[in-house]
Amino acid sequence: MADKPVAAGQSSRRGAGSPQNAASKPAEAEPAATATAAAPGTRRPGGRTARTRAAVRDAVLSGLADHGYPGLTVEYVADHSGVHKTTLYRRWGGLEGMVADALDMAGEDTWTPPDTGSLEGDLRELAREVVDSFSDEATAAAPTAFIAAAFQSERAAEALHAFYAERFSRCEAVVARAVERGEAAPDVDSAALVRAVSAPLFLRVFITREPIDTALADQSAAAAVAALRAGAFTRR
């Protein structure tokens, strides 16, 4: 059985709804994340600890991209991060902990959704960012590996859930602005709306394995806005 080839790569492309942001640009994203993302009760290690964590995350990402979760080993992460296996086991417990932490870090970026001045414009840009990130093998590698890992690891599944819950809640800012502008009623189900825009793209990438393009992104945004106007996304 051959592994599906997935190129490991680094890119500065930022895509909404996919976890490659901080993940694909570790070094730059780290300081901002450490400064801004600390939640109550969350300890954010700095300095040498932060560098170790980033090195492990980078090794996990390159391992997932090269071999997938089934082929990822603690030996690989130790070799590629320069962190001793004993330390890896002590601090992360094992591979699942390393993958989950890498996903946590992917969510610690400063990405914000587009602000074009109209709801359809914002949703269209969001959808196009998803298309861009999954059309490029380099930016697609990390989110694809995380989504695949979630099938094999409960902890990865939980981390993936947390990542997307937080990412989509950021996307809801575009709906909040639409409500302020009078483009949407205050009782809009913004969580469902932003998910409806991305869903047809994710379906084609990971389930039906069909191509996606900008026209599909635009269709998806237009459909969501039309459904909103018809009252289909009123909060239940």
Add this chain to the structure above:
Amino acid sequence: MADKPVAAGQSSRRGAGSPQNAASKPAEAEPAATATAAAPGTRRPGGRTARTRAAVRDAVLSGLADHGYPGLTVEYVADHSGVHKTTLYRRWGGLEGMVADALDMAGEDTWTPPDTGSLEGDLRELAREVVDSFSDEATAAAPTAFIAAAFQSERAAEALHAFYAERFSRCEAVVARAVERGEAAPDVDSAALVRAVSAPLFLRVFITREPIDTALADQSAAAAVAALRAGAFTRR
């Protein structure tokens, strides 16, 4: 790293848009499939050959459900199908071929989409079937295993693509009937429409890892119909 627990089970529940139909009810579905699904150039073995194929498919399904693709071995399939390893290698080439063939067989059922008399009724039923099939661990196991396998095997990915392309093309019958009734214009993008209904459900099950329910299915169907009426699914 612990395998995510997935229960292997058999069920007669039929879900649109997920490959557990024939997959989860092998014995009954086989004769119908053999009689109706033969495409030009496709050889459909009968009798002992068909029984061997079904036994291998059942073993692949239970192996995928119990261990996932990474843990599936030719030994497991041989032990659980009663088919000798030499025969498995000769006829299927290896695990990838067995998984792809199991998916091919899942597509050989006689499932047809609901016919409630209205487009929204049909789409709502389709969406509810997806919710039902993924809410039940027994019916969810096979499609989940196939979708996961596609991340690790190019042949499984191709077979998954073929399965869903064919399954969604069956779903398009509900749109064709809507056109006949004057509920939709002839230039409707029926492929996009039927995918839009299922997409928010698949997104939550496999990407954001969030719960789905009947209310979400109904919202998704209503949104798709509203978008259709507003012209968002006119063929481009």
